[in-house]
Each structure stands twice: as C-alpha cells, then as structure tokens.
C-alpha cells in the first residue's frame with residue numbers, strides 16, 4: 573500500500589459564535605496591557621482537516637486546530653511531499669522523516685501540530701486497512717468505558733456557573749473543570765473573585781466530585797505561590813497551566829511547593845518535551861493533545877514514558893484522537909470532555925466538523941471495537957456554515 577495524495581483543507585466557521593465575555597478565562601495575555609478582550613488570541617474558530625488517500629482507495633482523516641492556515645501551508649509545502657509514495661505502515665520512518673526534515677524550524681508549535689495531523693490520518697488508514705479501531709493497534713481495550721470530566725465552566729456570574737455545574741451534575745458527571753477569570757493584574761479583588769468562583773462550584777458539586785482548576789497560563793509563579801495555599805481547602809484534583817509553557821522551572825517549583833497536583837502539557841510538544849517535564853518533576857498530570865504533540869506515533873511513546881514515571885496522562889481536549897490513546901493504556905485514567913455547545917472558544921467546533929465522536933453518558937465515553945480507524949467521518953450538516961479553504 574502507498575500514500576497517493578494528501579489534501580489539507582481549512583474549515584473556517586462563519587456561523588454564530590458566543591461573544592467573548594470579559595474575564596471568562598485567565599490567559600497568557602492577561603499579564604500584558606491588552607485593552608482588547610484578551611481571550612481573542614485564544615479562539616479556535618477554524619480547523620484544518622487532512623485527508624490522505626492510498627493507492628488502494630483508503631482515506632485517512634487527520635485534524636489540527638493550531639494556526640490552521642499555517643498548518644495547511646506547512647502540510648502542502650513540506651510534509652505532503654515527504655510522505656507521498658511511501659507505505660503508511662512505515663509510520664515511524666515517515667514520522668522521523670517529517671520531524672527531521674523540518675527540525676531546523678519546526679520541532680515545536682505549529683509544525684509539530686501539522687506533523688500530528690498527517691500522523692493521525694496515517695493511523696486512521698492503518699486501522700481501516702486491517703479493519704481495527706486505532707486503540708487496538710496501540711494496546712487494545714484497557715477500560716470497559718472511559719471516565720471523562722466535564723470541561724467548560726468558563727468564569728461568568730456565579731449563579732450561571734452554579735446552574736451550569738448543576739445541569740451536568742444531573743447528567744451524571746463526577747468530575748468538572750472550571751476556569752479562573754483573574755490573575756496578577758486583577759490584584760486582591762481578583763484573588764477574591766477567583767476564590768468565590770471555586771467556592772460557588774464546590775457548593776453545587778460537593779466533595780464527592782473531582783474539581784479541576786484551569787489557569788490557561790494566565791498566572792505567574794509569584795501569584796500561583798500566593799493562591800495555592802488559599803485553594804487547598806477546595807481539594808482540587810489539579811491546578812492547570814498556572815504559568816506559561818516555557819516556565820518549566822516555575823512548574824517544578826510549584827509542584828514541590830504544594831500538595832495540589834500541577835498539570836500541564838497541552839502546549840508542550842514531542843517526546844523530548846515531555847521527557848524534560850518529567851525529568852524536572854514539573855507536572856503531576858500530563859496533558860498533551862494528540863493533534864499537537866506529534867500525533868499518535870509520539871503520544872504512544874509519551875504514554876509509555878508516563879507509565880515509567882507513574883505520572884497519569886489525561887490528554888487535553890475531548891476529541892477522538894485522544895480517546896484512542898486513553899483507551900489503550902493504564903497510564904491514562906480518564907479523558908477531558910467538551911460537550912456540544914454553541915461555538916464559543918472553539919473547543920466545541922470538533923462537533924460541527926466530524927461525525928463519530930462519542931457522546932458522554934453518565935460521565936463515561938465508549939469506543940466501539942467494530943469501528944475501524946479513528947472512527948470519524950466528515951459531517952455535512954453544518955458545511956454551509958463553514959468557508960472551506962482548499
């Protein structure tokens with residue numbers, strides 16, 4: 573079998589979006605004087621879809637949501653010529669070919685995300701060619717069902733956050749991730765607001781549910797040092813991305829300092845990036861995203877590394893490419909889950925592009941043994957609300 577063609581198209585959402593609310597999620601821009609709404613930099617309203625076809629007509633689907641137009645250009649210009657004409661079963665060779673050919677400028681960030689999208693499509697082909705779901709090629713079924721956590725609860729007025737938490741508690745979720753709205757720039761009032769929002773959510777879900785706290789790189793080491801002792805009484809499962817991804821020593825200090833597990837990884841790339849995080853004991857929960865980190869080829873290796881370090885892997889984002897990695901290893905106890913919502917930040921856009929994504933039931937997800945490959949097809953229902961860039 574040989575790869576015959578690689579097609580990368582950008583799906584740009586033109587439909588309704590929920591306007592960004594002020595302080596709905598602390599983020600890396602908050603520390604700068606940024607008069608415009610700071611989350612505008614972190615809105616994922618377009619997505620690159622990769623379709624790889626083999627000479628015997630199998631089509632594999634991949635996807636990438638970071639800098640989609642740039643990712644498409646990298647795929648068209650650099651990555652497609654490196655894989656066309658080759659056997660997709662030589663996936664390690666093809667991964668190394670893409671990684672090494674772009675190494676001078678691409679080891680992390682959008683190039684690694686583009687490599688991930690091509691790699692996902694290759695694995696989709698592998699599964700389809702042997703009529704097996706991808707997780708069966710990685711280690712098989714390690715769980716009857718995948719526990720997942722409800723991930724949204726962007727900061728808004730406390731009553732609305734409590735109603736949202738109640739709604740999904742009633743749907744059987746036992747774990748919830750909420751977002752802080754404030755960071756160092758918002759002074760003591762922001763500290764108080766942050767604590768009040770955690771208290772409000774805990775009031776609804778109680779202490780028999782897990783609560784994860786998301787900073788999305790919006791704090792810094794000094795602020796996190798001040799906040800951690802104040803958060804201990806809320807028994808968070810983890811505190812996520814308190815500092816920017818490059819501040820690995822900052823992560824390591826916070827991990828040493830507090831009993832609250834520090835999580836991160838959605839902005840880290842490649843096996844080597846995670847070796848560094850683990851060697852420095854920077855995180856207690858690893859959260860790579862398979863469509864960023866280097867695809868399934870890289871994520872599978874990182875799973876093994878995390879198993880050796882006894883650090884759990886709970887991939888960023890509830891999307892099919894991550895579920896196959898979680899299903900196939902005991903190192904990954906659960907998955908993140910973004911329910912279907914009106915398009916807001918864009919985490920939910922996946923639902924508008926693909927069919928096949930499992931819907932959570934009672935806080936669990938299921939992957940089927942009889943659906944080959946990744947298990948996704950391209951949705952047609954919302955096609956008229958996208959501008960497609962060929």
Ligand SMILES: O=C(O)[C@H](O)[C@H](O)[C@@H](O)CO
Pocket residue numbers: 597723751786788838888889908917919
């Ligand atoms: O962990 C997450 O889900 C990410 O950080 C979100 O995608 C981002 O939108 C911030 O909430």
Ligand SMILES: [Mg+2]
Pocket residue numbers: 786788812813838888
């Ligand atoms: Mg996060």
